[in-house]
Amino acid sequence: MEETIVRQIGRDDATRLAALISTAELQKSLRRPRSLFSFAMNFVTASLTFIALAPLFSVVYMLVVRGVHALSLAVFTSLPPDANEAGGGFGNAIAGTLVMVAIAASMSVPFGILAAVYLAEVGPETKLAKFVRFSAKILSGFPSVLAGVVAYGAVVLLTGGFSAWAGGVALSLLMLPTVILTAEDAIRMVHPRIREAAIGMGATTTQTICRILLPTAMPGILTGVMLAVARAAGETAPLLFTALFSNYWPFSRGASQLSGPTASLAVLIYNFSGSPFDNLKDMAWAASLVLVVLVLAINLIGQSLSRRRVG
Numbered sequence: 001m002e003e004t005i006v007r008q009i010g011r012d013d014a015t016r017l018a019a020l021i022s023t024a025e026l027q028k029s030l031r032r033p034r035s036l037f038s039f040a041m042n043f044v045t046a047s048l049t050f051i052a053l054a055p056l057f058s059v060v061y062m063l064v065v066r067g068v069h070a071l072s073l074a075v076f077t078s079l080p081p082d083a084n085e086a087g088g089g090f091g092n093a094i095a096g097t098l099v100m101v102a103i104a105a106s107m108s109v110p111f112g113i114l115a116a117v118y119l120a121e122v123g124p125e126t127k128l129a130k131f132v133r134f135s136a137k138i139l140s141g142f143p144s145v146l147a148g149v150v151a152y153g154a155v156v157l158l159t160g161g162f163s164a165w166a167g168g169v170a171l172s173l174l175m176l177p178t179v180i181l182t183a184e185d186a187i188r189m190v191h192p193r194i195r196e197a198a199i200g201m202g203a204t205t206t207q208t209i210c211r212i213l214l215p216t217a218m219p220g221i222l223t224g225v226m227l228a229v230a231r232a233a234g235e236t237a238p239l240l241f242t243a244l245f246s247n248y249w250p251f252s253r254g255a256s257q258l259s260g261p262t263a264s265l266a267v268l269i270y271n272f273s274g275s276p277f278d279n280l281k282d283m284a285w286a287a288s289l290v291l292v293v294l295v296l297a298i299n300l301i302g303q304s305l306s307r308r309r310v311g
Helices: 001-011 011-026 033-070 090-124 127-140 143-158 166-190 194-200 203-233 235-243 267-275 277-311
Strands: none
Touching: 011 194, 033 277, 090 127, 090 166, 090 203, 090 267, 090 277, 127 166, 143 166, 143 194, 143 235, 166 203, 194 203, 203 277, 267 277
16 A cells, blocks of 8 residues: 555655654644643543433442342242232233233334325325324324323223223323334335336335335334334333233233233332332332333344344
8 A cells, every 4th residue: 555655656755745644643742722622622521421321320220239139030920019028029010011012012013004104105295194294293292191191081981990901002102103203214214216126027006015115114113113112111100090000910810801900010110119118119129120121122122123224
């Protein structure tokens, strides 16, 4: 490389260029006001970043220290203990959370993907598409407690009781806008030449969407689904109005108990953290750690799918 530069510009010019580069490197010395200012700003920015992250690190530290202390195999396989009772766990809350998130995903994901297909391909500039897109953006900032109130009026009052189904409906309202907006973006990111090639080969619009666009955009769609699931798993307020809480398993002796009050990790943490009994507070810390690890794992899966899409 150096020999090529020397042949192109001559040895004297190459020597002067090397001297200029060396001088430029020396000019990065902190004795220069500009370099000193740049170093100071970088130091201030890094310091403020660490200060901003300090509350997060303190919460994670407390979760690990107090949560690990109460963790054991029994907490995943046992029912919640009574006050001042040794042992116990929150296996029913983990099962209830997974069941309600699965119900919410089964309702929000199909509707969200179909809506995204309409917004991105079928009628992207129609009045209906603009209204749906605007509504999805508004719903993405919808307070979660209002989703619980809506599900309470639409399901709990109609069926006459709290249930996992009502909790799933409330969580699906929170997941739906995330699925719609991310799926629309993923479909729009498919290169137009892929779409044109499919149409040029004689594929119909339905075949192009089902066999070309959706499989190509699937990593981006799954990323949005994972983010929506992570948000739904940590919600508490909507479940207080819909699923409430139960000290029993959602499935007992082969029979489903989903039509009655159902436990969830978020509500268990809310109930036990305000208890005056130490064993219940320890359960709340352990459940908090499990919930954080669960949400973190789902987010990591979503980020992995996103990087795969970019690659």
